[in-house]
Amino acid sequence: MKLNELNIFKNEKETLDFIRTNNLNLVSKTSSFEIKILTQIENLFLNYFQGKKLNLYDEIKNLQIELEIKAKFKTEFTQKVINALLDLKSGEITTYYDIGNKINSKAYRAIGNVCKSNPIPLIIPCHRVLRKNGEIGGFMGKSDKTWETDLKKQLLRIEGYKI
DNA sequence: CTACGCTCAGATA
DNA sequence: TATCTGAGCGTAG
Numbered sequence: 736m737k738l739n740e741l742n743i744f745k746n747e748k749e750t751l752d753f754i755r756t757n758n759l760n761l762v763s764k765t766s767s768f769e770i771k772i773l774t775q776i777e778n779l780f781l782n783y784f785q786g787k788k789l790n791l792y793d794e795i796k797n798l799q800i801e802l803e804i805k806a807k808f809k810t811e812f813t814q815k816v817i818n819a820l821l822d823l824k825s826g827e828i829t830t831y832y833d834i835g836n837k838i839n840s841k842a843y844r845a846i847g848n849v850c851k852s853n854p855i856p857l858i859i860p861c862h863r864v865l866r867k868n869g870e871i872g873g874f875m876g877k878s879d880k881t882w883e884t885d886l887k888k889q890l891l892r893i894e895g896y897k898i
Numbered sequence: 899c900t901a902c903g904c905t906c907a908g909a910t911a
Numbered sequence: 912t913a914t915c916t917g918a919g920c921g922t923a924g
Contacts, residue, residue, distance in 0.1 A: 810921080810922085812920095812921060812922090813921085813922090830905095831904075831905055831906085832905075832906075835905090840920080840921085841905095841906090841918095841919060841920070842905090842919070842920040842921055843905040843906060843919080843920085844902090844903055844904085844905045844906085844919075844920070844921085845903080845905090845919090845920055845921040845922070846904085846905080846920095846921090847903065847904035847905060848902085848903055848904075848921070848922070849904095849921085849922095850904055851903075851904055852922090861904075864904075865904095866904085866905065866906085867905080867906065867907095868905095868906085871904090872904050872905085873903090873904025874904065875904085876904075877904080878903090878904060883904095884904090887904090899924100900923105900924085901922105901923090901924085902921105902922090902923085902924105903920105903921100903922095905918105905919090905920105906917105906918085906919090907916100907917095907918090908915105908916085908917095908918105909914105909915085909916080909917105910913105910914090910915080910916105911912100911913090911914090911915105
């Protein structure tokens with residue numbers, strides 16, 4: 736099974752709007768094999784949201800799910816950023832500045848842009864990257880005080896990081 | 899080539 | 912402290 740996108744919505748209405756505008760079905764032509772995998776994914780995230788320390792990237796791969804992210808991250812720069820992100824464990828944080836140091840680049844803003852284009856938040860943990868001055872920074876394309884940045888804080892709290 | 903952005907450091911009040 | 916400004920650099924158009 737392949738996964739190329741993980742979307743997070745503000746509320747049920749936004750979720751339903753997305754499903755409608757993209758002509759999606761909640762469950763369509765789903766085989767029992769797929770149901771089994773989907774159930775495992777559901778349990779994985781339930782555990783994660785209850786505070787269990789999990790490496791979602793590893794867990795997803797263990798379920799034999801292929802992540803279709805190569806097309807999006809094909810330059811050396813973007814791959815370095817992604818690899819640096821994947822090194823982060825649950826409860827661990829870093830900064831855009833530190834990632835820059837790690838990959839030998841001062842393109843801090845460009846690093847943020849890579850995070851912005853992350854099609855699978857949580858699994859590639861962009862939420863663990865903060866600004867150097869301690870501010871929360873952006874999340875899922877949004878900055879300032881938005882539900883997205885609130886969610887970023889919540890995720891860190893769930894992972895046990897004091898914020 | 900130009901414009902843009904999940905940034906940073908420095909300046910100013 | 913809060914807000915602004917320019918530097919900096921990869922990417923999309």
